[in-house]
Amino acid sequence: MTDTLTTKAIELLKKLIETESFSSEEDKTATHIEHWFNDQNIPYKRTKNNIWATNKHFDETKPTLLLNSHHDTVKPNNGYTKDPFKAIVENGKLFGLGSNDAGGCLVSLLATFAHFYDRDNINYNLVIVASAEEENSGENGLNSMLSVIPKIDVAIVGEPTLMNLAVAEKGLVVFDAIIKGTPSHAAHPNNDNAIYKSIRVLEWFKNYTFKNASEALGEVKMTVTQINAGKQHNAVPADVKLVVDVRVNDRYSNQQIVDILQKEAPCDRIIPRSIKLNSSSIPIDHPLVIAGIEIGRSTYGSPTLSDQAVLTCPSLKLGPGDSTRSHSADEFIFINEIEDGIKIYIKLLEKVL
Structure with a gap:
C-alpha cells in the first residue's frame, strides 16, 4: 500500500509542478488535489483554494493533530536554466518550481494521511489541510481555515527540513x-x-x-x-x-x-506592517518530538517563516527537501527524499497514534 501511495504522491507532485500556482492563483492545483482525494476515495472539502479532510473515524472526544503544507509557489526567478513549469527527472532529482518548497512535503503528508485515514482506535484525530497563500501570508490561507476545521491541539507543518525536527521557528x-x-x-x-x-x-x-x-x-x-x-x-x-x-x-x-x-x-x-507572524515552538518533551528523536531525527531551530506563524497550538516543522533550495533557480527535490519522507512520517505517527 505504501509503495502505491508513494508512486501516486510523486505523480501528483509532477502535476502540481506543471500547473502555475502563484499565491492567490492556486485554483488549478487545488483541483489536482481534489482529483487525488477522489482517487483515494477519501471525502474532502474545499474552502476557496484550501482542500481539507478528516480521518474516517473522527472522534470529538480525542485531541486533533493537523497535517499541513501548502501548494502555492513564489514566481520563478530569472536564474532558471530549466523550464520551471516542467517536471524534469534527472539523476534522481525532480526539478520544477515548488518541487522542494513545498510540493514534496505536501504530497508526502497527503500519502501519510491516506495511510492512516481509515485506521480505528488511534489516539489523535487527523486533519489535513493543503493550504493556499502561504508564500504571501495571504488572508485566504491556513489562517482562514482555523475557524473552519475542527479545533487543533498540535500540528505538523510540512516544510523542507531534511526530515529533521524544527522544534522552533522565528x-x-x-x-x-x-x-x-x-x-x-x-x-x-x-x-x-x-x-x-x-x-x-x-x-x-x-x-x-x-x-x-x-x-x-x-x-x-x-x-x-x-x-x-x-x-x-x-x-x-x-x-x-x-x-x-x-x-x-x-x-x-x-x-x-x-x-x-x-x-x-x-x-x-x-x-x-503586521504583528501577526509570531515565533512558534513545541515543547521538547512533547510526544511528537520524543517520537522523532527515538527514530533518529535531530532537533533544531528554524530561521525561516512558515504557516506555523498563524497557529496558536504547539507545532512541529518537518518535511523532505532542503530549505536552502527553496526559491532558488532550478529548484529540485530528490525522489528518494519523498520516498524516505513518507516512510519517516508514517514511522513517527505510528509511535504516537
Missing part, C-alpha cells in the same frame, strides 16, 4: 521607518540632510543587539533591507525611508519587538 515583523531632514537645493548649506542623518541610523540598526537569546533560535536578527530617498540630483530630500526586517526568536512576542524599537530606534517614525 517570527517576522517588517517595519517601515522614516528619517526626516530639511529639504533644500543641493547648492546651499544644509546641516539637516536626511541622507547624511541616515548613516548614524543605519549604524544603529547594524549594531543593535536584543538582549534575550534563545536556546533553539539564537538571537533576534534585524536587517535593513530597503532604502529610498530623493528624486533628483540637485535637491536634498525631506526624508529617507527604510524597510527593516526583524526575525523574532521565542524569547519575545512581536508586540515586545515593536515596543522596543518604537522606544529606542533613532528614527522619526517606525511602524510595523
